[in-house]
Amino acid sequence: MTPTVATADAFASDIAVRCVGLVKHYDDVKAVDGLDLEVRRGECFGLLGPNGAGKTTTVEVLEGLIRPDGGTVELLGHRWGGRHDQWLRERIGIQLQQTDLADKLTVEETTGLFRSFYPRGRGVDETLALLGLESKREARVHKLSGGQKQRLALACALVSEPELLFLDEPTTGLDPQARHRIWDVVETFREGGGSVVLTTHYMEEAALLCDRVAIVDLGRIIAEGSPDTLVAQLDAEQIVQLRVDGDLDEEALRGLAGVTRVDRNGGDGFRLGVSAVGEALPAILGALAAGGVTLEAMITKQPGLEDVFIHLTGRRLRDE
Amino acid sequence: MSSRRVSHPLFELSLARLREFLREPGAVFWTFGFPVLLAIGLGIAFRAKPPSQVRVAVVGQGAEVARTVERLEGARGVKPLRLSSAEAATALRSGKVDLIVDVAPPRDPSGAASHGPPRLIYRFDTLQPESRYARLLVDDALQRALGRRDVMKADGRPVSARGSRYIDFLIPGLIGLNVMGSSMWGIGYAVVLARRRRLLKRLAATPMRRSHYLLSFMFSRIVFLAAEVALLVVFGWLAFGVAVRGSLLAVAVIALLGSLCFMGLALLVAARPESTEVASGWMNATMLPMWLLSGSFFSYERFPEAVHPLLKALPLTAFNDGLRAVINDGAALWHTWPSLAVLAAWGVGAFVLALKLFRWQ
Numbered sequence: 001m002t003p004t005v006a007t008a009d010a011f012a013s014d015i016a017v018r019c020v021g022l023v024k025h026y027d028d029v030k031a032v033d034g035l036d037l038e039v040r041r042g043e044c045f046g047l048l049g050p051n052g053a054g055k056t057t058t059v060e061v062l063e064g065l066i067r068p069d070g071g072t073v074e075l076l077g078h079r080w081g082g083r084h085d086q087w088l089r090e091r092i093g094i095q096l097q098q099t100d101l102a103d104k105l106t107v108e109e110t111t112g113l114f115r116s117f118y119p120r121g122r123g124v125d126e127t128l129a130l131l132g133l134e135s136k137r138e139a140r141v142h143k144l145s146g147g148q149k150q151r152l153a154l155a156c157a158l159v160s161e162p163e164l165l166f167l168d169e170p171t172t173g174l175d176p177q178a179r180h181r182i183w184d185v186v187e188t189f190r191e192g193g194g195s196v197v198l199t200t201h202y203m204e205e206a207a208l209l210c211d212r213v214a215i216v217d218l219g220r221i222i223a224e225g226s227p228d229t230l231v232a233q234l235d236a237e238q239i240v241q242l243r244v245d246g247d248l249d250e251e252a253l254r255g256l257a258g259v260t261r262v263d264r265n266g267g268d269g270f271r272l273g274v275s276a277v278g279e280a281l282p283a284i285l286g287a288l289a290a291g292g293v294t295l296e297a298m299i300t301k302q303p304g305l306e307d308v309f310i311h312l313t314g315r316r317l318r319d320e
Numbered sequence: 321m322s323s324r325r326v327s328h329p330l331f332e333l334s335l336a337r338l339r340e341f342l343r344e345p346g347a348v349f350w351t352f353g354f355p356v357l358l359a360i361g362l363g364i365a366f367r368a369k370p371p372s373q374v375r376v377a378v379v380g381q382g383a384e385v386a387r388t389v390e391r392l393e394g395a396r397g398v399k400p401l402r403l404s405s406a407e408a409a410t411a412l413r414s415g416k417v418d419l420i421v422d423v424a425p426p427r428d429p430s431g432a433a434s435h436g437p438p439r440l441i442y443r444f445d446t447l448q449p450e451s452r453y454a455r456l457l458v459d460d461a462l463q464r465a466l467g468r469r470d471v472m473k474a475d476g477r478p479v480s481a482r483g484s485r486y487i488d489f490l491i492p493g494l495i496g497l498n499v500m501g502s503s504m505w506g507i508g509y510a511v512v513l514a515r516r517r518r519l520l521k522r523l524a525a526t527p528m529r530r531s532h533y534l535l536s537f538m539f540s541r542i543v544f545l546a547a548e549v550a551l552l553v554v555f556g557w558l559a560f561g562v563a564v565r566g567s568l569l570a571v572a573v574i575a576l577l578g579s580l581c582f583m584g585l586a587l588l589v590a591a592r593p594e595s596t597e598v599a600s601g602w603m604n605a606t607m608l609p610m611w612l613l614s615g616s617f618f619s620y621e622r623f624p625e626a627v628h629p630l631l632k633a634l635p636l637t638a639f640n641d642g643l644r645a646v647i648n649d650g651a652a653l654w655h656t657w658p659s660l661a662v663l664a665a666w667g668v669g670a671f672v673l674a675l676k677l678f679r680w681q
Contacts, residue, residue: 063525065681089527096525100517104343105336116332117528140343156522 016041016076016164016195017062023070024057031057032068033219041163044186044196046210048203048305054219055199056097059168062197063094076163090118093162095153097169097199103142107133110141111155118160127159131185147178154185165189167198171205183209203305215309222312230308235260236273239303240284243269246293256283263311271310273303329528333536338543341506351506351548355498356555359491362617363560366486373399374454375416377408380423384438388423388462395461398454412443418454419444421462437466484648491556492643493616498548499575500610500636503582504589504603506544507537511590512599521681530680538583542576549575553647565650573653574646574660578639581663584670585635591677610636638662 017039024032032054039045047055060066062073064080076091078084101110111124128134131151136144144152150170157165167186171179186196186209200206206213207227214224223230245268253262253270258280261273274280277300288295341347378389378400385402392400400421403411411417420443442459444451514520523533553571556562564571589606593599613620614636623631631637642659645651 065521065525086527089525092525094522094525096518096522098518099522101519101522102336102340102514104340109336109339112327113332113336114526116327116329117523117526119527160526 014041015039015074016043017045017197018074019058019062019071021071022058022061022068022073024054024061024066024068030219032061035071035216035219035221037214037221037224039195039197041195042190042193043211044190044198044209046206046213047197047199047216048201048206048213048309049199049216050201053216055216056168057219058216059166059197059199060096063092063166064088090120090160091163093157093160093165095150095157095165095167095170097172099153101141101149101152101156104140106138106140107144107152107155108137110152111159114156115159121160122158124159127155130158130188131155132181145178147174147181150174150178150182151185154182158185158189162194164195164197167196169199169201171200171202179205206305213305215305215312217309217313223308227305230305231303234273234303234308234311236275236303236307238274238277238300239307240272240274240277240280241265241269241297241299241301242272242284242288242295243297244288244293245296246291248288248291248293252287252291253284256280256287258283261311263314265310271307273307273311274300330532330536330539333528333532334539337510337536337540340510341540341544347506351498351502351544352551355494355548355552359487359494359552359555360559362490362494363487366490373397374418374450374457376400376454376458377403377411377417377420378423379403379405379408379420380425382423382425384425385423388421388438388440391462391465392421392458394465395457398458398461412445418448418450419458421458485560487556487560488562488648489619489644490617491552491560491562492647493640495549495552495575495643496578496614496636496640497611497616498552499545499579499639500582500607502544502548503541503579504586504607506541506586507583508586508590508599508603509596510537511587512593512596515590515679515681516594516596518681524680534587538580541579541583545575545579546572562647564647566646566652570646570651570653570656571643574639574642574656574663577660577663577667578635578642581635581639581667581670584667584674587674587678588670591674592679610634613637615640632658633662635663635666638666 015038017037019038020036022032022035023030035054035058037045037058047058049055057066061068062075064075064085067081073080075088078088080088105113107128108124111127115121115124115127122130125134128137131154133148133151133155136148139148141149141152154167154170157167165186170186171182174182183205186198190196196209198205198209210227212224212226213230214221215230216222223233225233243266248268248270250262250264250270253259253272258274258276258278259272260275263271265271272280272284281300285295374397376392376398378385378392389400389402392398401411401417403417405422408417408420412420422441422443424439424441440462442455444455446452511520514523524530549571553564557564585606586603589602590599593602610616613623613631614634615621615631616636620628620631620637632641638659642656642663645656645659646653
């Protein structure tokens with residue numbers, strides 16, 4: 001895990017973000033509790049986790065907005081708090097989880113205002129075209145829909161042609177169509193060679209956009225890898241969820257043919273990892289009959305990141 | 321990279337401020353409309369008019385009541401009203417009359433009604449200058465009517481000094497209130513709102529110079545300041561003939577320094593709060609005492625002498641005093657140096673402290 005100095009230097013130019021032993025607490029709550037991560041240039045890296053896991057705090061430390069209580073952060077080879085702050089700010093694009101841009105300004109004026117802060121960048125027209133906001137150029141911010149506001153926030157982040165883009169829950173609360181438009185913009189940015197750090201609690205978003213994800217819980221990374229690798233680690237071809245009427249011990253399901261893992265899923269529900277559905281289903285039904293409980297509902301599906309999270313924490317990503 | 325020339329951030333920020341203000345009809349009204357309405361209202365209420373008549377209620381029974389009313393009707397500046405005791409008491413309370421003359425029938429030693437002079441009781445509110453004036457005027461009129469003669473000859477000559485009317489006093493006071501109010505609300509509220517909406521945080525994440533952000537508020541304020549002050553000065557001159565006896569440049573310098581001072585206070589108040597409600601509370605707590613104590617509507621000379629040094633140390637008092645010296649008395653700018661010094665001290669102190677305390681997120 002700890003590379004020699006020579007290797008670290010050799011790879012420095014390849015690293016967009018490196019953070020080691022990050023700690024941040026608010027009063028007596030540890031929001032971030034010893035977090036390490038590394039994002040390579042050109043990579044899209046996702047921080048996945050439930051609300052309150054420390055994702056936003058982590059990202060805001062990386063953005064230089066919050067001073068950490070411990071650990072080091074390096075962006076594009078430089079640290080915050082020194083003479084490179086301005087240099088760094090010119091090279092990163094930021095979309096905060098919540099920002100209400102000035103209501104009374106138009107889309108064009110807002111983008112132009114942000115453009116004026118940067119010595120380099122693309123034109124306002126080009127940026128608005130990139131975000132599909134040309135027709136809203138003259139519209140005031142408070143007249144925009146949620147999706148349009150979010151695209152404007154991205155316009156403000158992209159107008160400087162950043163090397164590194166931070167997106168904090170970019171599509172939360174948006175309808176599917178608006179979400180897809182945001183994803184397209186992120187893909188376009190990546191095709192241009194940009195690096196992305198994004199937080200989300202949408203599994204499909206992480207699976208679609210990210211080369212690698214880190215699952216964050218209680219201020220720590222509890223699993224890290226490409227979405228496929230993480231799912232493969234579940235060692236399950238299928239996930240079987242069932243709900244029963246009556247008392248059934250987990251142990252009754254463990255060790256059944258084709259069943260690789262058993263997790264509780266709510267009070268009288270179970271979530272099973274299954275390697276061979278054909279073998280497992282009859283065995284499961286048999287075990288239920290033997291246990292004297294009635295099957296109320298059963299779903300089988302492809303495993304995803306959500307299942308990884310549930311397996312690691314015993315909790316769902318979102319409170320439903 | 322764009323070939324289009326990108327404008328300076330300070331220019332763009334100031335432009336954004338101007339646009340935001342002009343697109344907020346409410347803000348425009350409270351900055352420009354309200355002070356003029358206030359000037360019109362107060363100007364009419366306190367306009368220079370011939371000494372008004374003293375209204376006197378005459379109560380009591382008997383022939384002497386009618387005779388007393390008759391005698392008062394013959395006196396200049398007195399308007400007697402025949403009322404019942406209850407009506408008179410209500411009228412006095414509500415300020416409809418300034419004095420009640422209670423007439424008792426004359427009595428001779430035998431107890432029978434006689435034709436001697438009546439016995440009067442004046443009922444009046446000793447706290448009201450109008451009431452005290454009415455008592456003296458009515459007493460004098462009745463005594464004269466019954467035959468009193470002056471023992472000494474004294475004539476009155478009316479004097480009317482320029483700039484001595486209430487409206488002359490009021491217009492600089494209103495300019496003071498307006499400059500304080502618009503500087504404080506215009507900056508304080510906008511900054512706290514931007515913080516609450518996390519716009520400050522978003523801006524802090526860009527390479528924008530933080531001083532540019534704060535300066536943009538000042539630049540845009542100064543544009544409106546010129547309009548605000550000019551509006552009240554021109555309105556006072558056209559509508560009420562309030563002339564600026566000193567130089568307009570001096571007015572401009574005092575207004576600019578005052579505005580900068582209040583902007584400093586606004587930044588200080590807005591340095592930390594995250595909610596606009598909390599900020600509004602602090603804003604009012606800062607301004608309300610000055611509304612009352614700084615001599616905008618009435619002279620602070622009415623407060624005990626012992627507290628005058630304290631009142632004069634308030635920035636709005638300094639502003640009002642300086643502006644009145646120039647507008648009403650025609651003082652030269654350097655004669656207002658104590659005011660300028662007070663404003664500069666508050667402004668610099670507040671700015672330095674505000675920059676130390678300012679929270680971007």
